[in-house]
Amino acid sequence: xxxxxxxxxxxxxxxxxxxxxxxxxxxxxxxxxxxxxxxxxxxxxxxxxxxxxxxxxxxxxxxxxxxxxxxxxxx
Amino acid sequence: xxxxxxxxxxxxxxxxxxxxxxxxxxxxxxxxxxxxxxxxxxxxxxxxxxxxxxxxxxxxxxxxxxxxxxxxxxxxxxxxxxxxxxxxxxxxxxxxxxxxxxxxxxxxxxxxxxxxxxxxxxxxxxxxxxxxxxxxxxxxxxxxxxxxxxxxxxxxxxxxxxxxxxxxxxxxxxxxxxxxxxxxxxxxxxxxxxxxxxxxxxxxxxxxxxxxxxxxxxxxxxxxxxxxxxxxxxxxxxxxxxxxxxxxxxxxxx
Amino acid sequence: xxxxxxxxxxxxxxxxxxxxxxxxxxxxxxxxxxxxxxxxxxxxxxxxxxxxxxxxxxxxxxxxxxxxxxxxxxxxxxxxxxxxxxxxxxxxxxxxxxxxxxxxxxxxxxxxxxxxxxxxxxxxxxxxxxxxxxxxxxxxxxxxxxxxxxxxxxxxxxxxxxxxxxxxxxxxxxxxxxxxxxxxxxxx
Numbered sequence: 001x002x003x004x005x006x007x008x009x010x011x012x013x014x015x016x017x018x019x020x021x022x023x024x025x026x027x028x029x030x031x032x033x034x035x036x037x038x039x040x041x042x043x044x045x046x047x048x049x050x051x052x053x054x055x056x057x058x059x060x061x062x063x064x065x066x067x068x069x070x071x072x073x074x075x
Numbered sequence: 076x077x078x079x080x081x082x083x084x085x086x087x088x089x090x091x092x093x094x095x096x097x098x099x100x101x102x103x104x105x106x107x108x109x110x111x112x113x114x115x116x117x118x119x120x121x122x123x124x125x126x127x128x129x130x131x132x133x134x135x136x137x138x139x140x141x142x143x144x145x146x147x148x149x150x151x152x153x154x155x156x157x158x159x160x161x162x163x164x165x166x167x168x169x170x171x172x173x174x175x176x177x178x179x180x181x182x183x184x185x186x187x188x189x190x191x192x193x194x195x196x197x198x199x200x201x202x203x204x205x206x207x208x209x210x211x212x213x214x215x216x217x218x219x220x221x222x223x224x225x226x227x228x229x230x231x232x233x234x235x236x237x238x239x240x241x242x243x244x245x246x247x248x249x250x251x252x253x254x255x256x257x258x259x260x261x262x263x264x265x266x267x268x269x270x271x272x273x274x275x276x277x278x279x280x281x282x283x284x285x286x287x288x289x290x291x292x293x294x295x296x297x298x299x300x301x302x303x304x305x306x307x308x309x310x311x312x313x314x315x316x317x318x319x320x321x322x323x324x325x326x327x328x329x
Numbered sequence: 330x331x332x333x334x335x336x337x338x339x340x341x342x343x344x345x346x347x348x349x350x351x352x353x354x355x356x357x358x359x360x361x362x363x364x365x366x367x368x369x370x371x372x373x374x375x376x377x378x379x380x381x382x383x384x385x386x387x388x389x390x391x392x393x394x395x396x397x398x399x400x401x402x403x404x405x406x407x408x409x410x411x412x413x414x415x416x417x418x419x420x421x422x423x424x425x426x427x428x429x430x431x432x433x434x435x436x437x438x439x440x441x442x443x444x445x446x447x448x449x450x451x452x453x454x455x456x457x458x459x460x461x462x463x464x465x466x467x468x469x470x471x472x473x474x475x476x477x478x479x480x481x482x483x484x485x486x487x488x489x490x491x492x493x494x495x496x497x498x499x500x501x502x503x504x505x506x507x508x509x510x511x512x513x514x515x516x517x
Contacts, residue, residue: 093348093349094349096348096349096350097349098349098352098355098359100355100358104358109357109361110357110358110361111358111361111362112358113358114355114358114359116355116359116362117358117359117362117366120362120363120366121366124366124369124370127370127374128370128373128374128377128378131374131378131382132377132378135378135381135382135385138381138382138384138385139385140385140388140389140392142385146385149382150382150385150386153379153382153386154386173371173374173375173379174371176374176379177367177370177371177374177375178367180374181366181367181370197363199350200350200359201350201351202350202355202356202359202360202363203359203360203363206359206360206363206364207363207367210364210367264350268348268350
């Protein structure tokens with residue numbers, strides 16, 4: 001296989017990491033909504049942790065993006 | 076691939092969504108063998124720092140007991156950081172407050188200044204975020220030693236774990252400690268890079284699509300710029316919180 | 330961004346297709362300048378920005394604290410005044426109650442006194458009346474006795490003056506009785 005083609009495939013595969021982030025966001029917001037539904041008074045306090053958690057989960061996807069970019073540099 | 080693909084690619088304007096991350100040196104300086112060139116990255120660092128100073132200068136030009144709008148905003152920023160430091164580190168974190176305050180507003184204004192069209196996003200440079208994160212983690216490590224002496228090595232020994240598992244747990248703890256600066260740096264860098272790359276790709280669609288199709292990616296860029304402002308805030312906040320957590324770890328162990 | 334995306338195709342070709350962030354030639358000056366910028370900004374913020382913020386926040390905190398203290402003080406004052414008023418009110422009420430009670434007691438005393446004096450007077454009057462009745466009775470008895478003596482004397486006079494037959498005596502007694510009946514005062 002051509003090295004460039006392999007690199008392109010690798011970049012595409014790196015994007016698979018986004019799936020994990022998607023699962024994470026789903027769990028995060030699902031649980032958050034559940035928690036707020038149970039305890040609406042705690043919403044303001046929970047919101048803080050939701051946004052922090054979102055940033056962490058999102059970062060995981062972006063690590064995959066960085067890997068893709070690194071592969072792009074090697075190609 | 077068919078033979079026509081390269082022809083089409085060559086005919087289309089050559090585009091590079093990563094172009095705006097290029098560091099261009101305007102003036103090349105060398106001081107004792109150290110490269111101190113002035114580049115667009117450095118320039119925007121200064122602009123961001125200047126904006127921080129300008130903001131606080133305007134907010135507290137003539138401070139009043141009953142604050143105006145800008146003063147309220149400045150005070151909210153001050154109290155926000157003070158709240159983070161007090162919540163996470165506590166009383167012993169007071170000496171570090173100016174550092175954390177500076178760090179937050181520097182990163183925040185770098186993030187936000189990067190959204191100005193034609194500007195340069197300093198925090199999208201891995202080396203800049205890595206410098207900050209290494210400074211923070213290195214400082215927390217040194218300060219931990221300063222506070223606890225060799226006792227600080229206990230930091231890497233998790234409590235309540237059977238001795239048999241220690242050969243497994245201690246390397247894990249050390250690796251997780253070493254991963255701190257990496258994750259801290261890469262998180263900020265990757266968020267900024269990804270957001271701006273996404274915006275660049277969308278703008279490429281805007282200019283390559285005909286007018287009846289261009290409004291869709293254009294509308295997306297408008298919305299996504301708002302999201303980017305939000306992300307700029309969140310990432311500066313996360314960076315600050317993790318800094319506080321690391322400093323707290325070095326003060327109080329765990 | 331649009332312009333920059335279009336621009337510099339040639340430059341791009343020269344730089345390679347990797348991420349510009351991983352270009353080692355631009356690392357050193359960014360490290361130096363980010364550290365330098367950070368500490369200069371730290372110095373400037375620490376010197377010119379943080380003190381006024383802290384000053385104004387302290388001032389406001391002091392003002393709020395002093396306001397709160399003043400409010401607390403006036404509240405306590407009001408409390409004291411309220412307690413004073415309540416105390417005075419209670420005292421006045423107590424005084425009024427006491428006066429009423431005293432008046433009641435006095436009235437009772439007067440009533441008892443009046444009743445007692447009335448009883449005494451009645452008793453005195455009764456005894457006086459009884460004494461009068463007694464005296465009258467005794468006088469009547471004495472009068473009767475006198476009258477009988479008088480009648481006996483008159484009769485005796487008549488008997489002595491002329492010898493009389495039974496009819497005459499009878500006639501004389503009747504005359505005497507009639508005389509006495511006609512004029513009782515004469516007996517005295």
